[in-house]
Amino acid sequence: MVITKTHLYWLLQLGGWSLYCLLTYLSAPLFNMDLPYFEVMIVMSLFNGIIITHIFRLIIKRSEWIKLKLSQLIWYLPLATLGMLFSYAAIQTLLGIIYVLFIMIADPEALRMMIEQQGLNALSENYWGIMFLSYLNVYAMLLIWTLGYFIYHYFENLQREKIKHLAYENKLREAELNNLKAQINPHFLFNSLNSIRALTHIDAEEASTAISKLSDLMRASLNASETRAISLRDELIMVGDYLDIEKIRFEERLNVQMEISENSKSVMLPPLILQTLAENAVKHGISKLKDGGLINISSNIEENKLLITVVNSGVYSVDAEKTGYGISNVKRRLRLMYGESASFDIKPGNGIVIAAIKVPLEIKLN
Numbered sequence: 001m002v003i004t005k006t007h008l009y010w011l012l013q014l015g016g017w018s019l020y021c022l023l024t025y026l027s028a029p030l031f032n033m034d035l036p037y038f039e040v041m042i043v044m045s046l047f048n049g050i051i052i053t054h055i056f057r058l059i060i061k062r063s064e065w066i067k068l069k070l071s072q073l074i075w076y077l078p079l080a081t082l083g084m085l086f087s088y089a090a091i092q093t094l095l096g097i098i099y100v101l102f103i104m105i106a107d108p109e110a111l112r113m114m115i116e117q118q119g120l121n122a123l124s125e126n127y128w129g130i131m132f133l134s135y136l137n138v139y140a141m142l143l144i145w146t147l148g149y150f151i152y153h154y155f156e157n158l159q160r161e162k163i164k165h166l167a168y169e170n171k172l173r174e175a176e177l178n179n180l181k182a183q184i185n186p187h188f189l190f191n192s193l194n195s196i197r198a199l200t201h202i203d204a205e206e207a208s209t210a211i212s213k214l215s216d217l218m219r220a221s222l223n224a225s226e227t228r229a230i231s232l233r234d235e236l237i238m239v240g241d242y243l244d245i246e247k248i249r250f251e252e253r254l255n256v257q258m259e260i261s262e263n264s265k266s267v268m269l270p271p272l273i274l275q276t277l278a279e280n281a282v283k284h285g286i287s288k289l290k291d292g293g294l295i296n297i298s299s300n301i302e303e304n305k306l307l308i309t310v311v312n313s314g315v316y317s318v319d320a321e322k323t324g325y326g327i328s329n330v331k332r333r334l335r336l337m338y339g340e341s342a343s344f345d346i347k348p349g350n351g352i353v354i355a356a357i358k359v360p361l362e363i364k365l366n
Helices: 005-028 034-063 072-105 108-122 127-200 204-225 232-253 273-284 318-323 325-341
Strands: 255-261 293-302 305-313 343-348 352-360
Touching: 005 127, 034 072, 034 127, 072 127, 127 204, 127 232, 127 343, 204 232, 204 343, 232 255, 232 273, 232 293, 273 293, 273 305, 273 325, 325 343
Parallel strands: 255 293
Antiparallel strands: 293 305, 305 352, 343 352
């Protein structure tokens, strides 16, 4: 059985007021009253407390006191609780009158004895002090109920706002990711078309082959850009097709090596992120070298994360990183997808540039 908020409310109502009445009953000797009469008053208090607080709850909901500021509640709650206390006393008196009328009809002699006992209690030195403490206890109970009710709803509203805020942030994050992915295809197409344009002046047949490969590659990349994540295996297929196009242009100036561990191929990662690094390696590395160079792509699992490394011949340029589109896109997408769980690093080596991505094995929004 699933416990709803309504079930929980009534369980707490019955449990809380029953506990209060039990403690009051156990303290009965302090009141020096006839126990049968006192037991009736205890039962009255149970129903009275539940009725008063439930009515107050309806007033809170209708008046939307839950939305009040803390500075307002500091004044409202004690006064509202005092109002509940007067209502409690009035209902308790009414229930007492009804009880007396019932006894008058059912057993007049018992009524006479009860009145005499009550008269003796009223003459005792501590009677009115005890009555004052009794209602003070009721006020404390009502105040505890009120504070508990408002504290519960405060944290419930806080949690609800937190969930709404997270949902809003996720929508913004998804929108930015979609925007970043939308930027990739025009950028990638521009680079590829530049390569084919250069090729048309050299070899028309090879240019035709490159256009066919580009068509297939664009279809695959468009499909990939519509998904949130793809496997490294599928990403490598697109990267291989892209580098094949570039090989037609650069011929022997571009050499490619791939060292991919088998257990890393099924790991999911953001689509076209390796593609972006491959384009960056060609554009800022190989194309600037007279004799060309090597692009090495490797992957393996380290410390429960996927490590992808792209090493290309060339000279590292800080300006290229600052002004280039690809690196900033990779960084932003990794941050949005993984937060602090992923890392990206690009640094110079001895005649080479090393770009490394490390992402968790399970992809999820930060």
